[in-house]
Amino acid sequence: MRFSTSFPLALLISLTVVTVSLAQSGSIPSEAQTIAKTVRPEAIRAAMHFLADDALEGRKPGTRGFALAANYMQTQLEALGLQPAGENNTYRQAVPLRRxxxxxxxxxxxxxxxxxxxxxxxxxxxxxxxxxxxxxxxxxxxxxxxxxxxxxxxxxxxxxxxxxxxxxxxxxxxxxxxxxxxxxxxxxxxxxxxxxxxxxxxxxxxxxxxxxxxxxxxxxxxxxxxxxxxxxxxxxxxxxxxxxxxxxxxxxxxxxxxxxxxxxxxxxxxxxxxxxxxxxxxxxxxxxxxxxxxxxxEDVAGQNVVAVLPGSDPVLKNEYIVYVAHLDHLGIGRPVKGDSIYNGAHDNASGVAINLETARLFASLPKAPRRSLVFVGVTGEEMGLLGSDYFASNPTVPKDKIVANFCLDMPFFFHPLLDIVPYGAEHSSLGHETELAAAFVGVQISPDPIPEQTVFMRSDHFSFVRQGIPAIYIKSGSQTGNPNLDGTKLNLDWRATIYHSPQDDINQPFDFNAAAKHVQLQFLIGYLAAQADSRPTWNKGDFFGTKFGKPATP
CATH class of the missing domain: 3.50.30.30 (Glucose Oxidase; domain 1)
Structure with a gap:
């Protein structure tokens, strides 16, 4: 085991606020543009540093380390003014797990x-x-x-x-x-x-x-x-x-x-x-x-963290957009290169940190969006999407009022964010909001570069798709801006050497400006969906809408 005591020099560079493109800015309301520009890369780094510290011992469900992570997320959301949305007017939802x-x-x-x-x-x-x-x-x-x-x-x-x-x-x-x-x-x-x-x-x-x-x-x-x-x-x-x-x-x-x-x-x-x-x-x-x-x-007393920013519309506030990222990782395990703590910095302290900063942007708006925003830190993702499946199957808000889900898990920000793969965008009307947000942030939309990895099934958004709820899961694309650096190869190499190992710690060459762009995307897509007159719908005849949900009528 080892204890991280300082940031490497590389991580202290390029932490200025991301400058967003004004392409198609007329499609994004001015108040959302203003708030999006206040994203703080350094806040993402700080949250990741805490969640991926050795003191949290890899955040395995049922352990002290996971409890510390859950307490951290709860206090951050409380400080932003979000209200408890768990069970019995708390910020928690019990998730009974068994091995x-x-x-x-x-x-x-x-x-x-x-x-x-x-x-x-x-x-x-x-x-x-x-x-x-x-x-x-x-x-x-x-x-x-x-x-x-x-x-x-x-x-x-x-x-x-x-x-x-x-x-x-x-x-x-x-x-x-x-x-x-x-x-x-x-x-x-x-x-x-x-x-x-x-x-x-x-x-x-x-x-x-x-x-x-x-x-x-x-x-x-x-x-x-x-x-x-x-x-x-x-x-x-x-x-x-x-x-x-x-x-x-x-x-x-x-x-x-x-x-x-x-x-x-x-x-x-x-x-x-x-x-x-x-x-x-x-x-x-x-x-x-x-x-x-x-x-x-083994029985494990799992917990989800659940908080809500109530909407401002008298009617639409009773509909919910759910942001989800998994808090858990693999805990302490087999030593690799002298380290036995599976810190899970990228997987998935990064997603939690990005969603926390997204929550801050929403809380900073002069007026809350029309629909309510629910932020959930789920347990048991590494065990098979268990915390998100439990929440989506037993939500603490009315299930039929959950209109969309946005998931963040290992977005891959080891190089500038020039393009994204928005898994799920092609299946519902959320694709339109995704296009508008991507244009504003200045990123292109690309197809899945690694379909053999079956990414669409491998994170918490799919728990909501299974319940008929349109969902978006954004990951970085393959463009790096460097002709000598292949983004797909970098991704696959990371998966082969770092993924699910103790080396997924905070001492990696993260690009926090790229992470900040992920915040802007999460915020803007959700903002547009929260403000729309109609709830998101599956595209007519869509595969997942037909299998799990109610497809849009002609």
Whole structure:
């Protein structure tokens, strides 16, 4: 462990207030322009420095460090005059969390071939996922291969179209067809178990393409073995689970090849079809038997911080725009380079700091916006978006009155902010406000440069999308202003070397002027939405609006 005692010199440079472009300034009311220009890069830095300090021990939910972070956020919002919007007239919402873990010594996976059986080696050839709904779960059934395991007829793709998987175990490749739009690809990459259960499957076996080293069990095993967390409803029942799936395993590359031993289609041919985005399904002519013993090993008293700036319109103040950023990180863990505190400076002290400065801009307005603004610091994002899912499912304000969500998580400000990727903007009327704000701040809007990372599913905005609420999640684009610096490569390198490690601390070359532009974007988009006569709507026929919400009428 180490304790950070000073800022590096690089972080003390370029902390002047960001100068905004006046492009299309006529579309932004003058009072919002004036307030946007008062953003303070140094305040973002100061908040990040506190939240990412070693004294907070990585802000893991249920720990002293997380409590300190929650207290800090609450006092900052209180000082701005925001009112309590949690439970029982407090700034807090209790989020009951539980962790489940597989008991490896008594759990197993056996494959049955034409010429005999093979019991696999746990941790080397497969890993079982905990089953929160069943302490002891058994499944024995034939195995069928279903390509990507995706059923998306609305996108012209359905691996389940020509096969009956009721009572069977399905095997599929991680990911989703690369021909899908970025956000739809992200959704279907993460909805496999739900789709399998909907088609009557009783078990799943997943594996990665041979070229996908990022998702192999060798990489995933340490974290998977720590178990999974879920939030509990009022009856103590875990949520976001699929009780119909009696067994779920991830396979190594060698085991993935093994399950095609008796198949009429070879592993290489099946993979080739997957890579060509061709839907497919066929029996593997083997059976699998899984026994999973799952232990509930830990209860965590999670908490969300919730505050509101009431709106000024007598009617519209009863509608809410929710700003969310996750307070938690990974706590204290395995030492890396002599450091065991996973500070989470970029992930996500940065998002909390930016939203706090956004709240200050709103509180500085001579008159509050017409709609109310709710600021939430959520717990358990690193455990699977749990705090935001709990809030979106059990909001402390009327759910049908939440009209929009803005999320900030790892916006990536290691270079000047010249372009942004506003995930979700293309799905709703919030795209218009995003365009106006981007033009004013002087940034371009770019497509997702890393669709394979399935970013749209990986932060707290999606908890609100799932509830039918239009949401925006802005990250930096790839432009750096330096022809010798590739922004996409910089991003991917950071993810490969710093992400979820103790090296994500405050001693990184952050560009706080870029962070200040993120504040301006958060503020201006929300301001325009809060002042509009009509609440945000899903675009007509939109994929997510159709699946989860109420699409706009013609």
């Amino acid at each position: 489940w873990q597989v008991r490896e010594k008594t759990s197993f996976l056996t494959l049955s071939f034409k010429d005999g059986e093979k019991t696999l080696l746990y941790g080397q050839q497969f890993i079982l996922n905990p089953n929160p709904d069943h302490a002891n779960s058994d499944v024995s059934a034939p195995v069928v291969f279903v390509g990507y395991g995706v059923s998306a007829p609305e996108l012209g793709y359905d691996d389940y179209a020509n096969i009956d998987v009721k009572g069977k175990i399905v095997a599929y490749v991680n990911g989703a067809p690369t021909i899908f739009p970025s956000n739809q690809r992200a959704y279907y990459s993460s909805a496999k178990a739900e789709i399998a259960a909907a088609h009557g499957a009783v078990g799943v076996l997943s594996f990665s393409l041979p070229t996908d080293l990022r998702n192999r069990i060798e990489t995933a095993a340490p974290r998977t073995r720590q178990g999974i967390y879920r939030w509990l409803d009022k009856r103590g029942k875990p949520q976001r689970t699929f009780p119909a799936i009696k067994g779920s395993a991830s396979l190594s590359d060698s085991t993935a090849r093994l399950i095609f031993t008796n198949s009429a289609t070879s592993f290489s041919d099946a993979v080739a079809a997957v890579m060509k985005n061709r839907s497919q399904a066929f029996p593997l002519n083997i059976s699998a038997q899984m026994h999973t013993q799952t232990d509930a090993v």
